[in-house]
Amino acid sequence: KLNISINGFPVEIAKGKTILEAADEQGIKIPTLCYHKDLCVAGNCRVCVVEVVGQNRLSAACATPVEEGMEILTNSLKVRNSRKHIIELLLAEHNADCTKCYRNGNCELQELASEYKIMTQDFLELVPLKNYTIDMFSPSIIKDDSKCIRCQRCVRTCAELQGVNALTVAHKGDKMKITTFFEKAMRDVVCTNCGQCVNHCPTGALVEKNYIEEVWEAIANPNKHVVVQTAPAVRVGLGEELGLEPGSRVTGQMVAALKRLGFDSVLDTDFTADLTIMEEGTELLTRLKKALVDKDESVSLPMATSCSPGWIKYIEHMYPEHLEHLSTCKSPQQMFGALVKTYYAKARNLEPENIVSVSIMPCTAKKFEAYRPEMHDSGYRDVDYVLTTRELAILIKQAGLDFNKLKPVKYDRLMGESTGAAVIFGATGGVMEAALRTAYEIVTGREVPFKNLDITPVRGMEGVREASVKIENPLKEWAFLDGVELKCAIAHGLVNAKTVMDSVKSGKADYHFIEFMACPGGCLGGGGQPIPTNPEIRKKRAEAIYTEDSELALRKSHENPEVQKLYRDFLKEPLGEVSHHLLHTKYTK
Ligand code: HC0
Numbered sequence: 001k002l003n004i005s006i007n008g009f010p011v012e013i014a015k016g017k018t019i020l021e022a023a024d025e026q027g028i029k030i031p032t033l034c035y036h037k038d039l040c041v042a043g044n045c046r047v048c049v050v051e052v053v054g055q056n057r058l059s060a061a062c063a064t065p066v067e068e069g070m071e072i073l074t075n076s077l078k079v080r081n082s083r084k085h086i087i088e089l090l091l092a093e094h095n096a097d098c099t100k101c102y103r104n105g106n107c108e109l110q111e112l113a114s115e116y117k118i119m120t121q122d123f124l125e126l127v128p129l130k131n132y133t134i135d136m137f138s139p140s141i142i143k144d145d146s147k148c149i150r151c152q153r154c155v156r157t158c159a160e161l162q163g164v165n166a167l168t169v170a171h172k173g174d175k176m177k178i179t180t181f182f183e184k185a186m187r188d189v190v191c192t193n194c195g196q197c198v199n200h201c202p203t204g205a206l207v208e209k210n211y212i213e214e215v216w217e218a219i220a221n222p223n224k225h226v227v228v229q230t231a232p233a234v235r236v237g238l239g240e241e242l243g244l245e246p247g248s249r250v251t252g253q254m255v256a257a258l259k260r261l262g263f264d265s266v267l268d269t270d271f272t273a274d275l276t277i278m279e280e281g282t283e284l285l286t287r288l289k290k291a292l293v294d295k296d297e298s299v300s301l302p303m304a305t306s307c308s309p310g311w312i313k314y315i316e317h318m319y320p321e322h323l324e325h326l327s328t329c330k331s332p333q334q335m336f337g338a339l340v341k342t343y344y345a346k347a348r349n350l351e352p353e354n355i356v357s358v359s360i361m362p363c364t365a366k367k368f369e370a371y372r373p374e375m376h377d378s379g380y381r382d383v384d385y386v387l388t389t390r391e392l393a394i395l396i397k398q399a400g401l402d403f404n405k406l407k408p409v410k411y412d413r414l415m416g417e418s419t420g421a422a423v424i425f426g427a428t429g430g431v432m433e434a435a436l437r438t439a440y441e442i443v444t445g446r447e448v449p450f451k452n453l454d455i456t457p458v459r460g461m462e463g464v465r466e467a468s469v470k471i472e473n474p475l476k477e478w479a480f481l482d483g484v485e486l487k488c489a490i491a492h493g494l495v496n497a498k499t500v501m502d503s504v505k506s507g508k509a510d511y512h513f514i515e516f517m518a519c520p521g522g523c524l525g526g527g528g529q530p531i532p533t534n535p536e537i538r539k540k541r542a543e544a545i546y547t548e549d550s551e552l553a554l555r556k557s558h559e560n561p562e563v564q565k566l567y568r569d570f571l572k573e574p575l576g577e578v579s580h581h582l583l584h585t586k587y588t589k
Contacts, residue, residue: 004070019050019061023074030074031083031112033090033202034151035062037534038520039160045151046086047112051076058082084116091118093174094203095132095146101204102142106531108202109149137185139371140193140209140364148178148205154197161520163495164314166191178205190317192494194310194518195364195388195527208364208528211385212394218356218385219262226356227344228263229336229415230254232270233362233426233523234389236544240530240537241393242403247540249548252408257396258360259409268411269359270418272332272339273425273434275566276307277557279583280329281439282574284513285478293480300324302489302504302511305431307331309369310518310527312587314494319501320589325514328584332425333359333366334375337382338582339415343570347414352378358385360392362426362526365518377582388528417562420453420549427545428492428522429458429465432515436469436488438558443471443478453555459546461521461539463496464489466511492517492525 001012006026013022018041023030034045043063050061053071058079066072073079091113098104132146150169155178158167166189170179180189198206218226239248258266284303290296306312306327315323330338336359341352359366369375370383387395396403410416421437424430433455440448448455448469457467466489471481489511491500497516503509519525521538524545549555557563571578 002066002068002070004066004068004072006072007074013066015066017066019059019064019066019070019072020048022066023050023061023072028074030061031115032062033108033112033149034153036153036156036200038200039153039156042152042156045090045149047083049079049082049086050074051079084118087112087116087118088120088122090149092121094149095144101147102207102210103147103204107204110203135185136209137187138191138193138209138368139187140367141186141191141195141198142207142209143186144205144207145177147203149203150176150178151202152178153200153202154178154206157196157200161196161493161495162192162194162314162518163498164190164192164194167197192310192313192317192518193365193368194494196519198364198527199529199531199533208388208390209367210391210394211367211387212391212398215358215385215387215395218358223354224356225264225348225350225354226262226358227265227267227340228258228358228360229267229269229272229333229340230258230360231333231362231366231426231523232273232423232430233526233529233541233545234360234392235423235548236426236524236541237362237389237529238393239403241390242396244404245540246537247544249544250403251548252410253403253406254392255411256406256409257401257403258392260401260406261395261399263358265412267336267340267415268418268422269332269336269361270422270425271415271560271562272335273422274419274557274560274563275335275583276329276332276431277421277434277438278563278567278574279335279579280305280327281435281442281557283327283329284435285439285442286575288512289480292484302509302514303327304513305515306585307425307431308365308516308518308523309363310365311494311497311516313365313368314497314518315501315516316588318498319505322501322504323587323589325504326587328586330375330583330585331366331369332422333361333386334369334382334585335583336415337370337375338378339566341378341380341382342582343566344414352380356384357382358387359383360387360389362389362523362529363519364388364527366528374585389526390528390530393530413562415562417560419557419560420552420555421557422560423549423552424545426523427459427542428517429460429490429515430522430545431517432458432467432488432490432513434557435513436486437556439486440469440471441556441558443474443481445475452550454546454550458488458490461535461542463493464491464499466490486513487511489514491515492522493520494518
């Protein structure tokens with residue numbers, strides 16, 4: 001322990017902490033802009049400067065380790081004046097038309113300006129606003145350079161968390177800007193649309209492309225039947241955006257809110273998450289049989305999950321020669337969309353052209369996925385509009401609903417029933433766990449050999465995890481799997497996907513099945529989830545997901561009665577002809 005003082009009060013601090021962390025431990029907030037718990041320290045915004053008694057210059061609290069005997073002042077006159085000047089300078093270069101900004105009310109620069117009561121514009125004459133670019137071409141993300149404070153959180157996010165490097169710094173001095181390769185539109189570079197830059201941006205420089213008005217118009221149109229589906233991770237994120245603690249579970253209230261917003265039918269992406277397990281599990285077992293029994297060398301193992309659209313865009317860009325590893329299953333969002341305008345339309349006696357299919361996702365890449373040209377197997381655009389968790393909160397606020405007063409209600413039926421296996425799709429490792437619960441039982445006739453069905457080796461927040469399950473005494477049909485150790489890997493965050501893909505590429509990966517999710521923590525940490533995000537918040541959302549699963553009566557995808565009915569009435573069998581047409585896809589090199 002080190003003995004220091006903060007603002008004149010003696011404190012003991014563990015060795016290795018920064019001044020920022022030491023102050024935080026003592027309940028003293030030091031403002032930051034470029035600092036983020038998910039990222040390496042940059043120390044470039046200088047908003048977190050503090051005075052260390054005896055030193056002439058001010059120190060950046062995020063980048064300065066505590067030393068024995070340090071006397072730190074976090075709020076001296078010198079500190080306050082310096083901080084205020086920095087905020088004023090940032091504002092002088094910033095398009096501060098806050099009332100028209102998408103991040104109005106949730107902007108770190110706005111909050112600082114408010115705290116420091118920046119009422120004047122002393123620097124405006126010195127640094128005139130330039131001609132800035134606003135890139136609106138991407139279906140997922142808007143990049144507005146007039147709101148950028150050049151903190152480079154987005155650049156570090158894209159490099160460190162995602163390993164994509166779509167964003168970079170160009171030029172010097174007052175011409176410095178955050179841009180892309182050859183300053184192309186985000187749509188035209190390697191951007192995966194994951195939106196991690198959006199939920200790490202402190203201002204409105206990077207925001208989701210919103211489809212709020214389009215959805216209100218559809219709801220208001222009496223000739224349209226508007227169906228909404230909600231992704232697994234939204235139910236553990238939405239509450240935060242409406243003032244509740246991270247990790248609040250709001251499934252029933254969210255359904256109640258969606259009904260009051262005027263959606264004609266409130267359904268669940270979890271239904272098609274269960275369906276995905278039936279299709280993907282069968283695909284995995286088919287590949288194993290071909291490889292192990294038929295010795296078919298054209299079969300690609302390991303098989304990789306295909307439900308995270310950011311991950312799909314990543315592998316298409318970075319490992320195009322390995323696309324055959326991907327499961328051919330569409331994501332649950334897109335399976336849902338294809339079924340709504342076919343199976344659901346028929347069952348409800350609706351004309352598909354009169355159905356508007358909306359999905360609520362924790363993800364910005366889902367907007368991109370819905371707009372992929374191949375996603376119209378129903379004969380129409382399968383999913384018309386994708387809103388993020390944040391956009392749903394905006395709808396709820398605009399409608400004047402007091403979320404906390406809403407009584408929980410259940411999803412509508414057809415396509416509203418789901419199991420715990422589907423809920424855990426929202427956490428890293430969840431798709432793997434759901435698949436193992438079903439595949440093991442199909443093969444052996446018994447439940448997976450883990451207490452309460454909790455396959456704990458696949459859970460957690462390590463970037464890359466490995467697990468295996470030994471198959472013993474399988475049913476006759478699966479005798480070839482007797483004694484086989486089913487080897488799995490899980491990667492979340494694209495930088496970790498790279499590690500695993502490099503080992504696949506080099507032939508060293510001896511896994512059978514790999515789950516890839518583009519975002520840290522899986523979808524619960526998606527680019528469309530409430531801001532802020534950090535490891536503690538994601539951990540609480542994950543705990544909420546697993547609690548939700550543990551409390552459900554049905555926890556295995558193959559036990560979903562509505563999925564069973566879907567196969568009986570419409571699809572007939574997993575990987576059958578109808579499934580092939582509606583639920584499976586091809587990828588683009
Ligand atoms: Fe996910 Fe999904 S679990 S990608 O993370 O598979 O976004 O929540 O909706 O589609 O179900 C996101 C979350 C989904 C899909 C599901 C999958």
